[in-house]
Amino acid sequence: MPAPLAPLFGFTLGVLLAWLARFEDSLDERPVASSWDRPTLAVALYALLVYAPVSAYFTVFAADWSFAYLLDGRALPSALQLLLVLLDAAAPVLGFLAGRRALARRSLAALAWLAALPLAAATVPLVALHARFGIDATYDQVQSDFGTRPLPGSPLGYAVLWMDGILVAGAVFTARTLSTIDASAALPARPGRPAPPVLPSEPPSEEPPRFLGRPRRPR
Incomplete structure (x- = not known):
């Protein structure tokens, strides 16, 4: 996975x-900040445990290839690499939230543009x-035009195939998980003291009120 892409x-x-999950019937229009329910957490786990680590692998161990040998990976600041990893972890979640909002508004055109524009870019x-x-080479080898070899069959090529397989398998598993989650269900509340049961109220009586003690004699 090229690092900038x-x-x-x-x-x-x-x-x-978001489109595969098809939550348009159970979502309402709500701000992104309040959308942290079970489906969003499932996508966030995929982004943190699968997508970001796979992308970070090439950013750290194949930086020259990740930047198409346009930059020397040894000269990349660590802050830039960390920023790219954070973007990798946030991008699937942001896309999922944007897709759900487009589905909630019944706007398939907006959903298509949200998917097409980043993909084209x-x-x-x-x-x-x-x-x-x-x-498969290093920055110096590409600049000097020596020692390069085709990516298929190289160690880097096998790493690309393996990591892409992990990405696809994780995406399929996440999509299947989303199809089994009730999108309208909120996150479970923290355990606490249960509320007391509400007893049914008694119907009003038509009998006149009774007073205790001896009745007073009229004067």
Whole structure:
């Protein structure tokens, strides 16, 4: 997964997960800050445990290839790498929330644009630089044009296949999990003291009130 393009693909993946879950019948229009329910947490777990680690692997261990050998991975500041990892973790969740809001408004056109724009922005440079992404080398080897080898059959190529398989398997598992979650169910409340049962009220009596003691004699 190329490092600069991973957040764009992650956002599109989140939108697709929202469309596959099909929550348009049970969602209402609500702000993003109040949308942390079970479906969103399932996507967040996928982003944190699968998508972000896979993207971070190439950012850290194959930085030259991740940037299409346009930058020297050894010169990349660690703050930039950390920022990319954080974006990788947030992109699927943001795409999922945006997709759910579009579905809640019954706007399939907005949903299509949300998925198409990031996908196009990531696909154009990927296609334009496919020759650089198709080799396994270092920044110095590409600049000097020696020692390069095709990506298929190389250790980096096997890593790309393995990691992409993990991404797809995790996305399929997340989509199947979302289909079994009731989107209208809120998060479980914290355990506390149960409320006392409400007793039914007695119907009013038509008998006149009775007074205790001896009745007073009229004067």
